[in-house]
Amino acid sequence: MSINQPSNCSLANASEQVTNRKQDHIDAVLNDPLVERDQQGFEQIKLMHRALPECDFNAIDTSTDFLNYKIQFPFLISSMTGGAANNLGNINRHLAEAAEICRVPMAVGSQRAMMIDDAAKQSFELRKYAPTAPLIANLGAVQLNYGFGVDEAQRAIDVLQADALYLHLNPLQEVVQPEGDTNFARLANKIHKLTEKIDVPIILKEVGSGLSPQDIEIGLAAGIHHFDIAGRGGTSWSRIEAHRADNDLGVLFQDWGLTTVESLKLSEPYQQKAQFIASGGIRNGIDMVKAVIMGGRLCGVAAPLLAPAQESTEEVVATIEQFQQEFQTAQFLLGVPKADALHLNTALISPF
């Protein structure tokens, strides 16, 4: 069964195409409930409840460090958008203001749009809204095979005044996308060259199909020390792109990949060599606690913030505060007064 909807195909130029595509993605996330796959695997992980936690709920310290910033709790506003259209800029502004208020990091969506259309640049000029929050720039790694290099990466970082750069890896999305860029050959070498020229950390990130041990090993050899595993089970990019395609490939592959839990388990041998961000289907503070116990330094959340970000900064803040309250409650019930003591603390996992 195809979920293709007639697309307004004859796009005037590349810039319009990118902006329209961003809007199509947002529409698919907001209107198709099955884009959310709800299969990240956290329900299989049970935690050891403490009836005598021996700590004061109000003294629970959820804070942690990230890129030399002290942050409120291990939450990251994950990459979503940016572009020439007003509503995309407003979404980013609301997210950035909320990042500042809640003292959490924020990543932007792909900045390719601003490389081909200057009007998209302002949607990424977010430092004025988040002067003290860690900000992460974003480009598709595959663009290194389509003309992008050090200059584009540096521009992406400079416009955002970013503390790090996400290079996203999205081979499934590009194959399903009607106009996708599908040449992923010999990217590792180009990523390596970028790490030698760029002076902020580069973080390799999937977009919802997980990173495998082989991917991590290639990344480590290319000089990468930060990974966002972005596993399967939350937002399905294959399904999103199926809305824009005229075939069923994206529906067939909508549940392709390693779940967030599987990918975190597979990251275990590399935990001493790199820092890992967990994301993909993290939907509440209990998921967050599980992801941190399994090796995530931070937990990235995207789709649950989209509808609030369309409304207002306050709506985003309220959503993040709910995650924080849930995270603090779970931490208390595990008897762990400091959030950093959750990391890789597998004794907190129940054997049942």
Ligand SMILES: Cc1cc2nc3c(=O)[nH]c(=O)nc-3n(C[C@H](O)[C@H](O)[C@H](O)COP(=O)(O)O)c2cc1C
């Ligand atoms: C509307 C939307 C747009 C996204 N755009 C990007 C993007 O431009 N670059 C990127 O690296 N990831 C992008 N993502 C992927 C997310 O950052 C995240 O990796 C993925 O959605 C899994 O998280 P979730 O299940 O919490 O949504 C986007 C996600 C959403 C929901």
